[in-house]
Amino acid sequence: MTPDRAPGVPTVGSLAAGRPRSAPSIADVAALAGVSAQTVSRVSTGHASVRPQTRQRVVDAMEQIGYSPNSAARALKYGSFSTIGVIAHRLARTGESRTVEAVVEAARTQGYTVSLVDLDSPSSDDMTAAVTRLSHQAIDGLIIIRAETGSPENLVLPPRLPVVVSDSRFVGHHPAVATDQADGTRQAIEHLLGLGHRTVHHVAGPEGSSPARQRIEAWQHALAAAGRSVPEPLIGNWDAKSGYECGQRIALDREITAVFCGxxxxxxxxxxxxxxxxxxxxxxxxxxxxxxxxxxxxxxxPLTTVSQDFHLIGERLVDLLVRQIRDEAVLTDSRTLLPVQLVVRASTGAPRN
Structure with missing residues (x-):
């Protein structure tokens, strides 16, 4: 058992006497609190074996000598760094940027700041490196906006780190929030077929993208279920330039009367x-x-389109993460599937005879 005060513990004045003034160290905190440096380290990492009285004494010593007047000191006092890590893939894309914006707003409401890493490549190695970098910045939990080519089996995460992912592939591994891609696609295809189009062509997102793959599969299923022919999809890259290139090919085929874009x-x-x-x-x-x-x-x-509520996605991601952080809730199998809605505007109509 650690004693409440070791004999001959120096005061703040004696710590500074006889040597040049420098930033307080973990040894200074340990000496003032009358504990070992190891105990200070355990308190700083939230180790469960430290008694509450000892934890408070270490916190008081830190505040008294001004040790780590940042997130580390705050974590010692409140058991939290009040920071959430966020990993996004290509933040310039609309879905990612709007989701991150919603996460930041929801996190602020819950009393958390956000530390963000934006990846160009969503490979498992890059994702793992980003997680490691964020972990070293002292975060309470992690939100992965989209893992894309990563998988639950090869994504390495720190043990006991609360995580939530905006990717339905991680259900059973981490809590997940996703929108109903299949239902949104079905609504779009049924709308076009209901207007009298014989089939619907598809400009899809890039290969390897989970949302793109889900929308392709749902498009194929909706056409097959209606007994219609299923054309080969045209593969784009989520940007207007790739859509323009696909559109040039579509314009050459006068049999095409309806196009569903990813x-x-x-x-x-x-x-x-x-x-x-x-x-x-x-x-x-x-x-x-x-x-x-x-x-x-x-x-x-004005474009007929499937509406996703990115604001709600961000809110649900933060809510699931905070429940794990504050309540220590076990939500591994949690899957939140958010509804989508077709918004009909002037870009769709019946085909010409």
Missing amino acids: NDQMALGVNRALYERGLTVPGDVSVVGFDNIPESEYFWP
Whole structure:
């Protein structure tokens, strides 16, 4: 048992006497609190074996001599760094940026700041390196916006670190929040078929992307369920440029009357390519997007699209993480599937006879 005060413990004045003034060290905290440096280290990492009275004495010593007047000291006192780590993949993309914005807002409401790492490559090695970097910055928990090519089996995470992922592949490994990609796609395809189109072509997101794969599979299933032919998808890269390139190919085939795009930016590129070829939307080709970005209602024509609530995604991610941090809730099998809604605007209509 650690004594309350070791004999001959120096005071703040005696610590500073006889040597140049320097930043307080862990040894200074240990000496003033009458404990070992190991005990100070255990308190700083939240080790459960430290008695509450000893923890408080270490905290008081830190505050008295001004040791680590930052997140480390705050963690000693309150058992939390009040910081959430966030890993995103290509933050410039609309879904990621809007989700991160919502996470930051929700975290602030809960009393947390956010430390963000934006990855160009979503490989498991890069993801693991980002987690390690964030762990060294003293975080209470981690939100992974999208792991993309990472997988639950090869993503290395610190033990006992609360984690939540915006990716349904991690269900059973980490709590997950996802939107109903399949239902949103089904709504889009049924809308176009209901207008009289014989089939629907698809401009998909990049290979290796989990949302792109889910939307391709749902598009194929919806057409097959309706007894319609399933064309080969055109592969884009989530940006308007790739949509424009796919749109140039679509414009050459006058049999195509309806296109479902994997996101709104690619739909914008498709629209331009069609107009440059003298085709109209929706007169010649109906176009549907996905995401319902704020600009989509100001496209010409205003874009029919599937609306995802990115604000709600961010809120749910933070809520699941905070429950793990504060309540020590075990939520490994938790999966939150958020609904989506088709927003019908002027870019879709019945095909010409």
